[in-house]
Amino acid sequence: MYMSTYKLEKHLATRLKNMTCSAIRDMLKQAGRPGFISLGGGYPDPESFPIDIIRSLRILVKRKYKNSIYQYGRSEGLIQLFEQLIPFFKRTNRSIKATPHTISITTGSQQALAILAMMFIDPGDYIAVETPTYLGALQAFNPFQPRYIELEVDDEGIVPDKLDKTISKYPNIKFIYIIPTFQNPTGKTLSLDRRVRIAKILRKHDVIAVEDDPYSELRYEAEPIPSLQSLIPEKVIHLFTFSKTFAPDFRIGGIVAPPEVCETATMIKQGLDLYTSNYNQAMVTEYLAGGHLEPHLKKIINLYKPRRDLMMSLIDTYFPLEISHTNPLGGMFVWAYSNNSKTIHINTILDEALKKNVGFVPGNPFFARKKNSPFSMRLNFTNQSNSNIEKGIKILGQILHKYL
Numbered sequence: 348m349y350m351s352t353y354k355l356e357k358h359l360a361t362r363l364k365n366m367t368c369s370a371i372r373d374m375l376k377q378a379g380r381p382g383f384i385s386l387g388g389g390y391p392d393p394e395s396f397p398i399d400i401i402r403s404l405r406i407l408v409k410r411k412y413k414n415s416i417y418q419y420g421r422s423e424g425l426i427q428l429f430e431q432l433i434p435f436f437k438r439t440n441r442s443i444k445a446t447p448h449t450i451s452i453t454t455g456s457q458q459a460l461a462i463l464a465m466m467f468i469d470p471g472d473y474i475a476v477e478t479p480t481y482l483g484a485l486q487a488f489n490p491f492q493p494r495y496i497e498l499e500v501d502d503e504g505i506v507p508d509k510l511d512k513t514i515s516k517y518p519n520i521k522f523i524y525i526i527p528t529f530q531n532p533t534g535k536t537l538s539l540d541r542r543v544r545i546a547k548i549l550r551k552h553d554v555i556a557v558e559d560d561p562y563s564e565l566r567y568e569a570e571p572i573p574s575l576q577s578l579i580p581e582k583v584i585h586l587f588t589f590s591k592t593f594a595p596d597f598r599i600g601g602i603v604a605p606p607e608v609c610e611t612a613t614m615i616k617q618g619l620d621l622y623t624s625n626y627n628q629a630m631v632t633e634y635l636a637g638g639h640l641e642p643h644l645k646k647i648i649n650l651y652k653p654r655r656d657l658m659m660s661l662i663d664t665y666f667p668l669e670i671s672h673t674n675p676l677g678g679m680f681v682w683a684y685s686n687n688s689k690t691i692h693i694n695t696i697l698d699e700a701l702k703k704n705v706g707f708v709p710g711n712p713f714f715a716r717k718k719n720s721p722f723s724m725r726l727n728f729t730n731q732s733n734s735n736i737e738k739g740i741k742i743l744g745q746i747l748h749k750y751l
Contacts, residue, residue, distance in 0.1 A: 362490040380704060384739040387708040389531065389679055390730040395647045396594045400639050401630070407637075408629045416625050422613045424452025424601065425628035431635035436587075436603060440528070440563040442573035443585060443603055451609040453616065454623045456561060456588040456600035460487035462615045463557055463584065466608075467521045468493045475513065475523040477505060479682075479713035479720070481531045481559065484524055495715035496520065502673075504530060504537040507544040514552045522555040522584075527575055529562040529678025532713045532725035536676055539572050546578040559586045561600075564644055566677040567652040576603060584608055589631050591679070592644060597627040654728040655681070658736050662726075665744025667751045684710065684723035691750045693722050699746045705739045 408416060429447045436443040453459040460483065468474065468491035476484070478497040496517055499509040505525065514520060525545075527537040537545070549556055558575045576585035588600035602612055616622075634640065658681055662672050672683045693709040700707065710723025728736060 362492065383704045383706065384731060384735045384742075385706045386726045386728075386731065386736070386739050386743075387706045388727055388730060390727070391591055391595065391647075391679075392650060392730050395650055395729075397634075397639065397643050397646075400634065400637075400643070401594070404630050404633045404637070407633050408626065411633070412625075412629050416629055418625065420622040420625040420628070422617050422622050423447075423609070424450065424623065425625055425632060428452065428599075428628045428632040431632050432601075435635055435640075438564075438571075439573065440566065440571035441560070441585070441587075442577035444577075444580070445603050448606040449580075449603055449609060450601060451604070451612045451616070452599065452601040452623050452628060453612075454600070454620060455590060455595075455598040456559065456586045457483055457487065458616075458619070459586050459600055459602050459612075460484050460557075460559075462602075462612050462619070463522075464488045464491050465615050466611055467555075472521045473517050473519060474521050475510075475517075476715050477525060477530065478715075479532055479710060479723075480524065480715065481526060482712045484559065485712075485715060488524075493521070497715055497719060498523070500533075500535070502535065503541060504535045505541065505545065507541055507548060510545060511548050511551075514548065514554055518552070520554055522557050523549075524557045524559070525575070526559045526561075528560055528572065529565065529675055529680075531562070531678070532680055532708070532710070533682040534673045534675025534678050534680045535682075536572065537575075542572065542575050542578055546575060546582075549579055549582040553582075555582055555584065557584045557586065561586070561588045561591055562678040564592050564640075565647065565651065565679065567648055567655060569676050581605055589634075592640065592647065593631060593634055597624075597630055599623065599627055599631045651679070651729050654731070654733060654736060657733055658726060658728040658740060661737055661740040661744075665741050667744075667747050669751060670747060679727055679729045681726045681728060682710075682723065683726060684721050685751070686721050691722070693724060696724070696743070696746055696750060699749075700743060703742050703746070705742045707743065 429450055432450055433445050436445045464487050468488060470492035472493050473496055474493045475496040475498050478500055496513060498513060499506050529536055560574060574585055576583040585603040662683060669685050669687050670683055672681050675681060697709050708725045711717050711720040714720040
């Protein structure tokens with residue numbers, strides 16, 4: 348066995364001290380075990396991938412774009428994709444008036460988060476995030492050494508009055524990071540009234556918001572709510588992705604923002620990967636152009652909605668009464684938590700669950716300040732069968748009863 352004596356640590360940049368591996372991906376390493384039930388990852392079900400459509404689109408792209416599709420591409424993105432994205436953004440759940448100058452394509456929306464971190468954050472800068480928030484965003488921000496301000500939330504998400512007071516207290520906030528629709532990890536959704544009030548607060552204080560929106564197409568009930576960007580486009584950077592509504596491996600996402608932001612994002616992207624795959628962009632282009640999105644969304648929703656309903660019902664049945672949970676109207680996650688369990692650490696529950704071939708993501712990695720995290724877990728319902736969801740929740744319930 349090769350043993351390295353190379354002392355890497357002395358060569359590393361100090362920013363790496365703030366980087367950690369994803370708690371989700373660490374947990375998913377366990378998923379290869381026979382019979383393992385993963386309720387942890389934010390993965391769509393492979394059954395939701397439109398395989399027949401993908402096969403036909405590959406033939407179409409080869410015929411329509413020929414060999415030029417494999418050439419180096421524009422850092423901004425494929426022009427033909429922009430033509431399809433402009434009507435896509437007009438969907439009720441986004442209601443955005445985009446132009447080619449306000450769109451920038453990235454390799455998944457995760458790259459967009461990294462680009463925005465490079466664009467805005469200097470060491471010691473304040474940025475504000477929900478409590479809890481998407482841990483992938485924290486991973487993207489942490490290397491640039493920000494100071495986090497945790498925004499107070501209730502059952503509907505960010506509380507506008509509290510946001511107003513927070514910005515007044517910290518007037519130099521670089522930006523607010525928010526997931527208004529089916530938030531990751533809680534599944535909560537900001538009402539239209541709160542979005543309007545938050546837009547007024549952004550304008551009042553001249554503050555930027557980064558609106559991450561990977562899930563709003565996955566609505567299972569109630570009417571769509573327009574994006575925050577549609578209310579105040581000059582102050583909101585809107586992120587999108589097709590990982591949940593087409594297939595993750597194509598890695599197509601991006602930014603909708605004022606032209607100055609998109610131009611700067613393009614400059615940064617050139618130093619990262621030059622451009623996003625033309626071929627993958629062409630696949631998404633023809634997916635939209637062929638009218639495939641709408642009928643395929645119906646299939647995805649018909650697949651996921653019963654699983655969400657089942658998971659919430661099973662939590663009510665098998666978990667201790669002191670465990671509460673959110674009631675997401677869409678998206679991919681249920682957040683289960685207790686504000687009273689201070690003697691048992693959630694990792695104790697996770698260790699027991701892993702021994703029984705069940706995985707979930709403990710809540711603490713989703714908090715910018717880990718010491719503020721309550722006893723909590725994120726549970727994913729999209730990537731397991733009904734029988735596995737039932738088996739997994741039942742096992743978790745037994746473990747929780749043992750310790751609580």
